[in-house]
Amino acid sequence: MRKNSWIAWLVVLAGIFTVVQINPQIVPQVKSELKSANDQIQPYVYLIKANIDEKISGQRQTTTEKQVGKAVTPVEEPLQGMTTSNIYYYHFKSNVPESAQQVFKYAIDQYNQTGIVKLLPGQADSDQNSVTFFIYHKKIENVMSSSVELGNGGPSALQLNDYAINTSQAGLNMTYPTLSVKKSVAMHELGHALGLAHSSYTNSVMYPVDQGVSQLSEADLNGLKNIYNK
Numbered sequence: 583m584r585k586n587s588w589i590a591w592l593v594v595l596a597g598i599f600t601v602v603q604i605n606p607q608i609v610p611q612v613k614s615e616l617k618s619a620n621d622q623i624q625p626y627v628y629l630i631k632a633n634i635d636e637k638i639s640g641q642r643q644t645t646t647e648k649q650v651g652k653a654v655t656p657v658e659e660p661l662q663g664m665t666t667s668n669i670y671y672y673h674f675k676s677n678v679p680e681s682a683q684q685v686f687k688y689a690i691d692q693y694n695q696t697g698i699v700k701l702l703p704g705q706a707d708s709d710q711n712s713v714t715f716f717i718y719h720k721k722i723e724n725v726m727s728s729s730v731e732l733g734n735g736g737p738s739a740l741q742l743n744d745y746a747i748n749t750s751q752a753g754l755n756m757t758y759p760t761l762s763v764k765k766s767v768a769m770h771e772l773g774h775a776l777g778l779a780h781s782s783y784t785n786s787v788m789y790p791v792d793q794g795v796s797q798l799s800e801a802d803l804n805g806l807k808n809i810y811n812k
């Protein structure tokens with residue numbers, strides 16, 4: 583019942599946006615989203631309005647690998663210029679449901695397949711890198727909000743000269759499980775935990791608005807190499 587009322591509410595929101603702004607531009611909106619996201623904590627969002635715009639216009643912004651060229655997904659500030667181990671020990675907080683664990687396990691597997699990082703189950707010692715997977719609940723703050731926060735994650739680096747110990751976290755917002763419990767969201771949040779920052783390319787798992795991308799792009803791989811292959 584709760585899910586149905588949420589869908590109904592989304593439909594109502596869709597109506598509001600269609601009335602308020604006829605045929606708005608997607609790109610400037612996403613750019614402002616990118617700018618503000620870079621300033622502080624970087625929640626991964628699902629853009630309600632952009633999704634509706636796409637349905638209206640039938641258009642979609644895409645980026646091909648060719649356009650990206652030698653692009654490199656940027657590195658999160660705490661790990662910039664730092665050397666850190668590529669071995670991580672991970673665990674799930676006890677309240678993380680099976681569905682969320684499954685999408686995170688997919689993401690762990692994808693990152694391990696790169697050969698650039700190695701994520702192992704278990705508790706880290708104080709001098710080892712770790713990832714803690716968690717869940718949280720956060721509702722849209724006001725009814726006119728154009729986006730839903732899907733997850734949050736990032737590194738927390740203890741810096742010893744130019745060496746960093748990364749005690750990181752990756753979490754999913756379980757207030758909107760149908761939007762957040764997805765491979766693409768898990769890839770994005772684990773990407774933050776491992777030190778990747780937001781990308782302006784839509785084919786990157788680090789694009790700040792969910793595009794359903796669950797495979798690392800060439801630029802994402804280059805970003806990981808920048809952090810770990812020193």
Ligand SMILES: [Zn+2]
Nearest residue numbers: 624625626790
């Ligand atoms: Zn993000």
